[in-house]
Amino acid sequence: xxxxxxxxxxxxxxxxxxxxxxxxxxxxxxxxxxxxxxxxxxxxxxxxxxxxxxxxxxxxxxxxxxxxxxxxxxxxxxxxxxxxxxxxxxxxxxxxxxxxxxxxxxxxxxxxxxxxxxxxxxxxxxxxxxxxxxxxxxxxxxxxxxxxxxxxxxxxxxxxxxxxxxxxxxxxxxxxxxxxxxxxxxxxxxxxxxxxxxxxxxxxxxxxxxxxxxxxxxxxxxxxxxxxxxxxxxxxxxxxxxxxxxxxxxxxxxxxxxxxxxxxxxxxx
Amino acid sequence: xxxxxxxxxxxxxxxxxxxxxxxxxxxxxxxxxxxxxxxxxxxxxxxxxxxxxxxxxxxxxxxxxxxxxxxxxxxxxxxxxxxxxxxxxxxxxxxxxxxxxxxxxxxxxxxxxxxxxxxxxxxxxxxxxxxxxxxxxxxxxxxxxxxxxxxxxxxxxxxxxxxxxxxxxxxxxxxxxxxxxxxxxxxxxxxxxxxxxxxxxxxxxxxxxxxxxxxxxxxxxxxxxxxxxxxxxxxxxxxxxxxxxx
Ligand SMILES: Nc1ncnc2c1ncn2[C@@H]1O[C@H](COP(=O)(O)OP(=O)(O)O)[C@@H](O)[C@H]1O
Ligand SMILES: [Mg+2]
Numbered sequence: 001x002x003x004x005x006x007x008x009x010x011x012x013x014x015x016x017x018x019x020x021x022x023x024x025x026x027x028x029x030x031x032x033x034x035x036x037x038x039x040x041x042x043x044x045x046x047x048x049x050x051x052x053x054x055x056x057x058x059x060x061x062x063x064x065x066x067x068x069x070x071x072x073x074x075x076x077x078x079x080x081x082x083x084x085x086x087x088x089x090x091x092x093x094x095x096x097x098x099x100x101x102x103x104x105x106x107x108x109x110x111x112x113x114x115x116x117x118x119x120x121x122x123x124x125x126x127x128x129x130x131x132x133x134x135x136x137x138x139x140x141x142x143x144x145x146x147x148x149x150x151x152x153x154x155x156x157x158x159x160x161x162x163x164x165x166x167x168x169x170x171x172x173x174x175x176x177x178x179x180x181x182x183x184x185x186x187x188x189x190x191x192x193x194x195x196x197x198x199x200x201x202x203x204x205x206x207x208x209x210x211x212x213x214x215x216x217x218x219x220x221x222x223x224x225x226x227x228x229x230x231x232x233x234x235x236x237x238x239x240x241x242x243x244x245x246x247x248x249x250x251x252x253x254x255x256x257x258x259x260x261x262x263x264x265x266x267x268x269x
Numbered sequence: 270x271x272x273x274x275x276x277x278x279x280x281x282x283x284x285x286x287x288x289x290x291x292x293x294x295x296x297x298x299x300x301x302x303x304x305x306x307x308x309x310x311x312x313x314x315x316x317x318x319x320x321x322x323x324x325x326x327x328x329x330x331x332x333x334x335x336x337x338x339x340x341x342x343x344x345x346x347x348x349x350x351x352x353x354x355x356x357x358x359x360x361x362x363x364x365x366x367x368x369x370x371x372x373x374x375x376x377x378x379x380x381x382x383x384x385x386x387x388x389x390x391x392x393x394x395x396x397x398x399x400x401x402x403x404x405x406x407x408x409x410x411x412x413x414x415x416x417x418x419x420x421x422x423x424x425x426x427x428x429x430x431x432x433x434x435x436x437x438x439x440x441x442x443x444x445x446x447x448x449x450x451x452x453x454x455x456x457x458x459x460x461x462x463x464x465x466x467x468x469x470x471x472x473x474x475x476x477x478x479x480x481x482x483x484x485x486x487x488x489x490x491x492x493x494x495x496x497x498x499x500x501x502x503x504x505x506x507x508x509x510x511x512x513x514x515x
């Protein structure tokens with residue numbers, strides 16, 4: 001190093017940021033990558049689990065169908081309980097060293113990290129999704145069935161879009177938790193932000209200064225992500241008002257019917 | 270008389286020990302407009318919900334073009350597509366625009382192409398006076414407007430028979446008229462309908478037959494004139510007099 005470490009707190013922080021900026025950034029990138037990909041796959045896993053959990057079985061269904069649906073639900077319950085009931089740090093150790101010690105397969109630490117975060121998030125999202133599906137008004141299902149939709153079509157076009165919209169805040173929560181919790185992956189040497197923070201701290205005995213920088217980066221990541229998700233929610237909700245379709249008013253050929261409240265502008269009640 | 274569309278035979282429904290429908294029998298021919306009246310809790314909604322199998326009957330038969338659709342072998346979803354239902358609480362799809370509410374069944378259930386669905390939706394939305402609102406979401410509409418869209422959605426499926434379960438009960442009084450007018454137009458066009466309603470004057474004017482339900486049975490049935498001006502069953506008399514006085 002060309003320069004000497006300054007004495008003051010601010011000086012030290014600036015020094016570390018200047019000299020190790022690229023290390024912090026590389027860590028932040030990997031943290032974000034694992035959190036984003038892990039949350040995305042976790043949501044997918046959670047959606048599928050939630051959908052299976054809410055398949056209705058009635059006495060009219062065939063015995064094999066009832067058996068397989070019940071079995072699938074049981075397996076998913078075990079999965080959810082296990083991954084919600086053990087720390088992610090322990091899951092990372094089990095997953096990574098399980099492969100190292102008992103197979104010839106050597107996953108990269110990044111891949112191991114993504115898999116662990118995905119499976120862990122999936123367990124939480126399974127419950128969230130199940131709640132999200134049940135939270136959609138029963139009338140929506142009835143409306144869909146009444147026009148002849150199958151259970152699958154009802155789910156796909158009517159229930160899931162609303163369930164997913166309803167659980168968007170929890171998806172956002174999970175992403176933010178994952179950004180922070182990827183820090184535990186340093187136990188299997190994933191080179192994310194925490195890992196680099198520790199490494200830099202050890203070089204100069206500047207633990208407090210290094211983790212000041214690390215915490216600022218985490219804060220920036222979580223803040224930006226939560227804002228972006230908020231924007232996405234707004235986008236899904238659509239515009240507050242709508243345009244009245246401009247059609248020839250003479251096209252109201254069914255002149256027998258008179259409507260008390262003819263099209264007003266903007267947003268009626 | 271032409272072939273029956275629906276024959277309800279010995280229909281029963283119980284929830285646990287509660288026998289809500291007991292041995293209901295009636296037949297629907299094309300063009301019939303059947304109004305069903307009766308006190309709250311008499312089983313009117315349950316009857317409609319059994320007719321399109323939203324609720325599975327505990328016993329009896331529903332013959333659709335001669336086939337019992339309660340047989341396990343018969344496809345309930347295909348049958349439901351032919352029997353439209355309009356709910357008290359509208360049940361429009363909240364995640365879709367007015368237009369998509371009307372086209373989704375045509376494209377996904379009837380598997381018709383998009384242009385056809387669009388045309389059909391516009392035709393029926395125009396009929397109910399809601400075509401200027403194709404881009405609106407259900408949450409942005411008044412109750413009366415929602416119900417008119419719900420009727421258009423049901424019409425888009427071009428059903429053989431349309432069921433109405435108290436279509437105006439959830440509406441503010443000033444919106445009741447616009448919905449009843451739409452149903453009246455359908456009646457003039459010869460649509461086959463079963464209408465559960467508390468709008469007695471409307472039921473009398475629009476229907477070809479009136480059924481009075483009491484405690485899960487058809488207590489009396491006949492022409493609207495008969496039921497409303499000269500009821501035979503004391504229960505019918507009591508119900509009507511109580512209702513007219515309110
Ligand atoms: N899903 C249900 N579970 C249990 N009881 C029900 C259910 N639906 C309706 N009932 C009962 O069936 C009876 C008839 O209800 P309903 O058909 O809604 O009457 P109506 O529409 O004539 O007011 C009521 O006593 C009601 O409590
Ligand atoms: Mg009712």
